[in-house]
Amino acid sequence: MLRFEGVTFCYPGDELGMVEDLSFQVEDCEFVAIIGASGCGKSTVFRLINGLERPDRGKILVDEKPIETIKNYSAFMPQKDLLFPWRSVEKNVCLPMELAKVSPAEQEKRAAQVLKQVGLADYAKKYPKDLSGGMKQRVAFARTLLSGADMLLLDEPFSALDYLTRVEMQEWLLEQWAHYHKTILFITHDVEEAIFLAKRIYIIQDARPFTQMESIEVPLGYPRNREALKQGEIVELKESLIGKLRRSVSL
Template sequence: MSKPALQFEKISFTYPPSKGSDEKVIFDNLDFQVNTGEFVCIIGPSGSGKTTLFKLVTGLMQPTIGSILLNGENEEKRLGKVGYMPQQDLLMPWRTIMDNAALPLEIKGIPKKEAQTQVRQLLDEFGLTGVENKYPSDLSGGMRQRVSFLRTVLSGSNVLLLDEPFSSLDAITRLNMQEWLLNQWEKYKSTVLFITHDVDEALFLADRVFVFTEAPIQQFYELKVPLERPRQLKDIHKTKVIELKEYLIDQLRSRVLP
């Protein structure tokens, strides 16, 4: 049985009152865990707490009450211990692809030459051979996201948070990147939490789907995806997945709309 890579134990989080608004409770006594090597997609309306969850996991914010465990350890200082890939690639335009990818290694104090050697060993695996001396402006959106994911992997964490990383891509590139991401995940066996607004994307990628509703959240509505691995894009057209998609959309509508 897989050990938990991430655990929320009776977590509550409240945004303090600001000018013109009262305090806002986002999570209320929330318990959940994500197992090592599991791929979990999070889906829900804007403002329901998805980004707040990621900020808590990364350590950018701390829970009001409760504990967050990484790999079984109660980690209050989580900054730098979790890999994070944002919606925008955030590559530095003045740095080459090589130097952008090596950034998390440099932050850890690894000498530049050694950091570049580690990056160079992974270029082919990430489809970046031959572009390492180019700049972000020279690459397509899909290629830039490959660099961003490589940088996330090089953080060294076994827990990766991906915040709508493909939302800005065109439809075909997005599908290609979804397949590519699954291939990489199967190689590295990382634990992934992936925010998306796309039901098809969630069902194709995930082992489980967490459905966020309006805050405050006390527990997630959870769905297990009935697909074996490895997967192909055509698998989401299977009858059981189509039925699950329709059910998930109904749940989202009923829990979000009055």
């Protein structure tokens, strides 16, 4: 579904460059995690995918079409929930549909459906201040879904949550993924989170600019439960990924 072909990108005025001649791909409906040290360029990859930044060289294709020629193929959910405090939950969720000029009746119908699906049907008329951190992330996710895009770019969506809420949100996200059949790219610092969620992990190990991401298959099927994280093979995978990240930091 998504393919980078020899993409090079450097922020204006930056001497090092961010990515150089980078190629990788993500299949339809895949769940891929991206891990790498802070500042290595993970969020920049998302900015390139959603067209906020343009490559200096190379191509980014979605379903074999250059992204400059298509619209609404990806939806981005940032680290902080970015809900508007003066809008109710329902109105926050409707925002992408308002921008797309969907009729108010249709907006209401779709918002009600998605809020039910994410377990927040009773909170439609509440405001962000009335919700817990995990609930706010669910609202932000619902809004991301209602953009109608097939590819969701989730940039450390759970990093601000406490451990238990985070674990619950991970399980919840896998249920949503199974339900909606979206392609998910998920940035995280947390190796265990990447292993629990993803079918495949891309790890960025190079010093800047990075030229490749190593692809690592997670040897677990779906549905998953946390017991699987205790398997010897998975514990070894986790240690090996942590080792790779540590080496990349010392480059």
